[in-house]
Amino acid sequence: MDLCPAxxxxxxxxxxxxxxxxxxxxxxxxxxxxxxxxxxxxxFLAGDRAYKIRRAxxxxxxxxxxxxxxxxxxxxxxxxxxxxxxxLYEGVLAVxxxxxxxxxxxxxxxxxxxxxxxxxxxMRRFAESGxxxxxxxxxxxxxxxxxxxxxxxxxxxxxxxDETPDRPDRPPPGGVExxxxxxxxxxxxxxxxxxxxxxxxxxRLEGGLMGAVTRQEWLIERRRRSGYVRPCHGDxxxxxxxxxxxxxxxxxxxILLDEAGGQEGEAxxxxxxxxxxxxxxxxxxxxxxxxxxxxFANLVLNRYxxxxxxxxxxxxxxxxxxxxxxxxxxxxxxxxxxxxxxxAGASFRREAAAYLDLxxxxxxxxxxxxxAIGGLxxxxxxxxxxxxAPEIGPIPGAVILQSESLRRRLLDAPEExxxxxxxxxxxxxxxxxxxxxxxxGLVLEAGHAVVAxxxxxxxxxxxxxxxxxxxxxxxxxxxxxxxxxxQATDEGRPKGERGGRGLGEMRWDILSVLGSxxxxxxxxxxxxxxxxxxxxxA
Numbered sequence: 001m002d003l004c005p006a007x008x009x010x011x012x013x014x015x016x017x018x019x020x021x022x023x024x025x026x027x028x029x030x031x032x033x034x035x036x037x038x039x040x041x042x043x044f045l046a047g048d049r050a051y052k053i054r055r056a057x058x059x060x061x062x063x064x065x066x067x068x069x070x071x072x073x074x075x076x077x078x079x080x081x082x083x084x085x086x087x088l089y090e091g092v093l094a095v096x097x098x099x100x101x102x103x104x105x106x107x108x109x110x111x112x113x114x115x116x117x118x119x120x121x122x123m124r125r126f127a128e129s130g131x132x133x134x135x136x137x138x139x140x141x142x143x144x145x146x147x148x149x150x151x152x153x154x155x156x157x158x159x160x161x162d163e164t165p166d167r168p169d170r171p172p173p174g175g176v177e178x179x180x181x182x183x184x185x186x187x188x189x190x191x192x193x194x195x196x197x198x199x200x201x202x203x204r205l206e207g208g209l210m211g212a213v214t215r216q217e218w219l220i221e222r223r224r225r226s227g228y229v230r231p232c233h234g235d236x237x238x239x240x241x242x243x244x245x246x247x248x249x250x251x252x253x254x255i256l257l258d259e260a261g262g263q264e265g266e267a268x269x270x271x272x273x274x275x276x277x278x279x280x281x282x283x284x285x286x287x288x289x290x291x292x293x294x295x296f297a298n299l300v301l302n303r304y305x306x307x308x309x310x311x312x313x314x315x316x317x318x319x320x321x322x323x324x325x326x327x328x329x330x331x332x333x334x335x336x337x338x339x340x341x342x343x344a345g346a347s348f349r350r351e352a353a354a355y356l357d358l359x360x361x362x363x364x365x366x367x368x369x370x371x372a373i374g375g376l377x378x379x380x381x382x383x384x385x386x387x388x389a390p391e392i393g394p395i396p397g398a399v400i401l402q403s404e405s406l407r408r409r410l411l412d413a414p415e416e417x418x419x420x421x422x423x424x425x426x427x428x429x430x431x432x433x434x435x436x437x438x439x440x441g442l443v444l445e446a447g448h449a450v451v452a453x454x455x456x457x458x459x460x461x462x463x464x465x466x467x468x469x470x471x472x473x474x475x476x477x478x479x480x481x482x483x484x485x486x487q488a489t490d491e492g493r494p495k496g497e498r499g500g501r502g503l504g505e506m507r508w509d510i511l512s513v514l515g516s517x518x519x520x521x522x523x524x525x526x527x528x529x530x531x532x533x534x535x536x537x538a
Contacts, residue, residue: 015056018095018118021103022051040064049090050123067117069257074119075108076255076270083272084156084233084250088242093120130243136291146296149241149248150303153233153284156250157277158308160230173274174229176217183209183323189330190356196333196349197356205326205356208363212319219315223276228313232280234273237287237328278313282320285396290325290358297396298389305399306409311439314399314446321395322362329355365394368449370440370469372508374456375481380513380520384481385453387521393449401439403454407432437464444472456480459504478508479524 019042025033028046036043044051054073058065064073078089091108094116098104105120128134132149135141172178187206190197213220223229233240234254242249254273273280281304288297305311332352336345369392373381382402390397408415410431411423422428433454440450456462462478469476513520 015053015118017103018053021095021105022053022120027105045125048125050125051093052121052123053095053118067119071108071116071119072257072270073255074121076257077121077253080253080255080270080272081251083160083231084152084253085244088124088126088244088249088251090122090124093122094118095120124244126242126244131239132241132243132248133238136238136293141293141296143296143299145248146299147303149284150300151307152241152248152250153236153281153300154304154307156233157230157280160232160277161227172224174220174224174276174279176213176220179213179220179279179319179323180210182327183213186323186326186330190326190333193330193333193337193352196336196352197329201356201360205322205360205363208360209319209322209326212322212363216316216319219312220276223278223313223316228278228310229274229276231272232275232277233283234275234280236280236283238284238291276313276316276320277308277310278316279320279323281313282317283324285317286321286324286328286358286362289321289395290328290355294390294396295386298398299386301396302389302400306405311399311442311446314443314448317448318362318365318394322359325355325359325362329353329359362395365447366392366449367474368393368444368447368472369475369477370444370450370452370465370472371398371477371479372452372454372456372462372465373479373481374454374462374508375479376455376457379481379483380517381453381455381481383517384479384513384521384524385451387517388524389449389451391525392451394447398449398451399443401436401443401450401452401454403432403436406435406439410435433461433464437468440465440468441471444468444474449474456508457503462508480506480508480510481513482510484512484514 021027022042022044023033023035025031025046027033028049031047034045036045040057041052041054054064054070056065056070064070074092078092081089093105094108095103095118096106096115097117103117106116108116108119132141132145135145183206187202187209190202190205191199232253233250234256235252236250240250240252242251255270256273257270281301285297285301288294288300329352332348332355336348336352371388371392373385373388375381385400385402388398389400392398405415407413407423407428408419411419411428413419413423436452436454440452443450452465454461456465456478466476466478511520511524
């Protein structure tokens with residue numbers, strides 16, 4: 001017996017003529033037509049254009065059952081996505097009756113709206129190989145590409161300003177009640193699939209999510225009042241990111257219809273998701289984690305923080321990652337339910353269960369800790385930090401605080417190239433190390449882990465970062481990297497026997513980086529499972 005409800009198909013027969021029209025080469029000046037079917041849309045590729053119609057379906061999470069709702073979604077889709085992908089979205093066409101009862105395409109507008117039976121979003125066509133989910137499946141994602149994605153997300157968030165006023169007849173966008181409503185909606189949809197999702201597991205998830213909202217209520221509201229709730233993308237998964245004009249481009253943004261009805265002239269009664277920017281980022285981090293690509297998720301998080309400095313939002317990541325995974329679980333389950341015959345959606349059912357597991361695990365994060373990595377230039381500090389960070393602390397791993405990167409940002413200097421000698425003055429260096437310690441404290445306070453990457457050649461610099469861990473309090477590990485065993489022996493000698501190097505008393509663990517960085521990282525990570533591996537004293 002199929003206990004998973006399929007989407008209600010209200011008027012699919014009415015769309016048969018529209019589908020025939022768009023699938024006919026004559027509609028596209030004789031060009032060959034390729035058809036792509038999804039559960040919510042049918043897409044036709046012809047020449048350098050893509051034509052998308054929404055299916056007349058009513059999922060628990062999406063109602064497209066009437067022509068008017070499809071009109072509103074189509075117009076809003078183009079308006080919203082032109083923020084991030086203006087070159088991709090060309091406009092909307094109406095499907096209207098023509099001569100002899102045949103359907104034709106016409107520009108959307110007052111003249112066509114009344115007669116239209118359906119609506120078509122017109123996009124520029126791009127290569128499927130340019131989709132980031134395809135690149136992930138093929139193992140072709142790169143660090144440079146994902147850094148550029150993080151930059152695009154940060155740019156969207158920084159440029160977005162929430163112009164949606166609070167309305168007394170509904171919860172404020174992105175506020176506590178709105179987040180609670182999102183949790184309740186996700187859990188309600190998950191409970192429609194009792195054969196797929198274990199009810200006790202859903203009880204644990206609901207309790208965990210609602211408990212997290214209650215604990216973070218003050219922060220959710222403070223961020224809303226401070227302007228961190230903005231018009232966002234709303235569905236930042238890899239499948240909604242493509243390479244266009246040689247740049248990562250965000251498209252396929254979530255569309256929210258104004259169920260209360262918009263005023264005449266408003267953008268089709270629909271608009272973007274207005275949520276906390278960290279809620280938006282969490283979709284992408286969750287998708288990468290689900291695909292077992294945590295190193296890329298860690299990279300995205302760290303690049304985003306470099307660009308925005310929004311460390312306070314870290315405290316909400318476990319909640320938002322869990323909520324995003326729960327939403328994806330019910331959407332995937334709905335897709336599985338729509339597959340006929342029963343059983344055809346087995347892979348989607350397995351994936352939905354994996355999303356639920358992720359939603360539960362995100363609410364039980366690893367404890368934070370602070371690892372400081374010091375050493376002279378060329379000892380591989382940054383490489384080791386990058387390898388350790390994904391394995392430390394909550395999903396998607398530790399925040400990396402890197403002194404050279406911070407120095408350049410404080411000086412407003414380019415990321416590449418040689419800094420002037422003044423950039424390494426005593427005053428600038430003191431400012432950099434002070435900022436490192438301050439940011440480390442903020443991250444730990446938010447419940448996240450830290451990997452601090454700097455030379456740390458002076459005893460006071462090392463003492464300051466240790467003191468941050470002691471104040472948190474969290475476990476601390478200080479590492480001093482050396483290139484060979486002889487150097488390790490030299491660094492371990494008393495101060496007076498080091499030839500004036502000025503390192504002072506070295507209380508940190510001296511680590512020779514002989515061999516590959518991966519081997520060194522594995523040796524260190526193996527210590528994490530030991531009963532007493534880390535010092536906590538300052």
